[in-house]
Amino acid sequence: MKQKDEVIIAIHVLGKLLGFTSERAWHRFVIGNLFPKDLFPERSRYNRRCRALSFAIKWIRHQLAKRGQHHAYAVVDSLPIELCHSARMHRVKRFRGIADIGYCASKRITFYGWKLHLQVTDQGLPMGYVVTEASCHDRVAAETVMMQIPHPYNLGDKGYISQKLQKKLYEEHRVAFWTPVRKNQRIRQSDAWKQ
The missing domain is CATH 3.30.420 (Nucleotidyltransferase; domain 5)
Structure with a gap:
């Protein structure tokens, strides 16, 4: 694995926060600005890992919302x-x-x-x-x-x-x-x- 799960989750959430709706455009942005190509998974592998980690992303959203009494x-x-x-x-x-x-x-x-x-x-x-x-x-x-x-x-x-x-x-x-x-x-x- 080129990156840990924590990094993949953080990159995925950052893409949503920045308003990217296209997975291809977001991956292109990450490769061009945040990570070199050899240190980040290729697009289809990145998208598969994001889908596999969707349970963790949903759990994070749920915990943020539960603590969100502020x-x-x-x-x-x-x-x-x-x-x-x-x-x-x-x-x-x-x-x-x-x-x-x-x-x-x-x-x-x-x-x-x-x-x-x-x-x-x-x-x-x-x-x-x-x-x-x-x-x-x-x-x-x-x-x-x-x-x-x-x-x-x-x-x-x-x-x-x-x-x-x-x-x-x-x-x-x-x-x-x-x-x-x-x-x-x-x-x-x-x-x-x-x-």
Whole structure:
């Protein structure tokens, strides 16, 4: 082995932090700037070792997120994963029974596919995620997403408004979940709470 596992993990994480999406481009960058060609594994060998070490990388991410109580807050949101164009969504046969038709209010689109529910810290560290069918409401998946690695302070958009959910999260898990209020909501928040 030309490099130890620790070096391979560190190089892999550095590539993700620098925003490289292509394995080939990242390997070319490493060979050109960080290591000489004879001291670093060739591209396919490097990629195989990264895949073999993926369990360690996931464990590191999990430990960082668990210790990440120094993050100020976490944000919970969902986004659509479209599988086909909207003109074909009523006759599509792929993933029938798993995927279905849903509505994304922020983009004002009806789509066929899944919905990704994600919890991310204020520093961009993913804490938890769930993929559901497109028709699943945000409130239904919120508790599952937030309990993967609980964070004491969570923010959500208007799709997550539910006093029952907020009360349950606080009483059972000591998780504060804040959402904005609707204009016609009976229970109003004080100006001090909003600030």
